[in-house]
Amino acid sequence: YEQAGYIHRFDLASETSAKVAIQIHEDFTASRGGLEELSDEVTNYEIAPDGKRALFGARGEVLTVPAENGITRNLTQTSGVHERNSKWSPDGKWIAxxxxxxxxxxxxxxxxxxxxKAQQITSGADCYYYQIYWSPDSKKLLWGDNKLRLxxxxxxxxxxxxxxQATAWEITQYAWAPDGSWIAYTKQDPERNHG
Incomplete structure (x- = not known):
């Protein structure tokens, strides 16, 4: 029976009444897993050194997916933060x-x-960073920026x-030598007429 907004149960044998505890569980439809189409939002991709997974940057997140069966891993899961230009380390252990x-x-x-846990490697940034590249031994990261530095x-x-550091135009083309002992890059001549 109902009394004062509560449901009660009356036991005929003992002639006692007790309030019934009612719990309504949320089905959490907003937090259920599901599929989301990201193919139009992929900003970078590459295959793992062992070929077993692929790396994607999409919607500001860093994800890896299996070549065949398995789960997709969102390695960053950072709402309100933008990650970009992800790169697999040559030894296959890290994503930068x-x-x-x-x-x-x-x-x-x-x-x-x-x-x-993710580790912040640099600090004190004062500008926009361009593409990053791992050294062949997976011990260093190379990048250029819009302050003309490499x-x-x-x-x-x-x-x-x-x-x-260039005096005119950013250094945007660069790479490690296969043995990691040299860095090759292009640098514009400041006297060159770009008109």
């Missing part, structure tokens, strides 16, 4: 990317298997080294 989690563009790395950072020490 540029993130604005600190409020500025910084380089971050995270374990490719999602097992550990730099690399040692992952273990987080020490940033200036390779070169």
């Amino acid at each position: 990317y540029i993130s604005d989690a600190s409020g500025e563009n910084e380089l971050w790395i995270t374990p490719q298997d999602g097992s550990g 730099r690399y950072v040692d992952i273990a020490t987080k020490k940033v080294t200036l390779v070169d």
